[in-house]
Amino acid sequence: MAKLPPMKETFEKLLGHIELPQIIRVRQKFDDSILQNEKEYLTTLLRSKGLNIKAGNRIAITCGSRGINKYTELLHAICDFVRSLGAEPILIPSMGSHGGATSEGQKELLAHYGVTEESMGAKILSSMETICLGTTEAGVPVYIDKNATECDGIILFNRVKAHTSFAGTIESGLCKMTAIGLGKQKGAETIHSFGIENMSRNIKDAFILASKKLNFICGIATVENSYGKLREVHVWKKDEILLEEEKLLRHAYTLLPHFYTTGADILCMQQMGKNISGTGLDCKAIGKYVFQIDLGGPRFKSLCVLDLCDDSDGSAYGMGMAQFATRRFYEKIDFAKGYINSITAKSIYSNQMPVIMDTDKLALQATANCLRLPGQETSMVFALDTEHLEDIYMTAGALANVPEESKKFVETIGNFFQIPFDNDGNLTLFKG
8 A cells, every 4th residue: 555645744734723613412312122132032033934944954144244233143043043953054155245355355254243163163165156047037147156056045144224325125135135245246246237226126136036046944134223233133934035125124214323414514424334334334324325326315515534444354445425534544445355346336436535634633624624615614513433323413503404303303412512632633522
């Protein structure tokens, strides 16, 4: 990676006079229902379904690259259930082109979440090799992980939620896990090549084709509450998956965390990363997109991102939505991983480089300087990331943009205060 030259002194002289507005802590209220005893609950559901698993079977279990709440606990319960029937669980990394589109990289991503052969007591068969099952009526070839097809059955396991970059009756869930996750880099690139506007239909059609060719034992779908905590687990037989997933997606939409304000001049996110969202930040939550589409959301004139999550494994996919970022962010980037994701997804804007500033304070001052108008105060919103939108900070201008009907869901805490930075210019709002 090319080293950035020293810039701090230069830009402190240029931007040091820029005063940032005061902010106030804001608590946004969302659904907080939580599923208790999740392992026991899932095991009971699995037993009640009378699944066709025989002693000696090798059962593939899909493992994704997202930070699903209670992921290891639920995955362990699935493995234990398969073993209780005398069968062998086989873990299949199912994450398209993530992990640098390499078998070892995808296995390492699972290890980030605590999923290893030792922790699960199950083999992990990680390979990028696929086979083509056929072609949909729209002419889309459907690729599936070769190791999975060689098992006696497949259990699809994933979270159902709104996708960040497209909308339809099917978005993120078990169908997408089949078409793109199990499709590995080849399948992901193929599906994306037919256009983001056709994603929902093509994912659905790919799943229908795959379900005719493969022995899907069942689908296990989770839904999280607005705070990213496990709310529900569902187990569906093969012929139930499509209809039930469409229904669950509509339900999941009602649980999405979001900003109640209609917008502001600047949105400052403390961090972004692939573990938070496929696009680093949830596009629908921030109203910014990696494709040239508009699926709604609040209107923020500029996005400033301060850090890249360690669990993102160096992928800064989605940083093209931001106008400003920090040196700390830049130095964590593994450009190859993000670029592979961009090329696979046909998303040419997703990895464009934001303007890089040495410190959090300079990044915010630079952003404000580009937007400020004489005699007007810059409106700003601060959040940790798009998975954690319950406790945020707003300026008076952003707070004034909360619609009347939403004010009952917004509580201000304390008084307005100056934006806090440490001696190195790092924002301290979300420390500790």
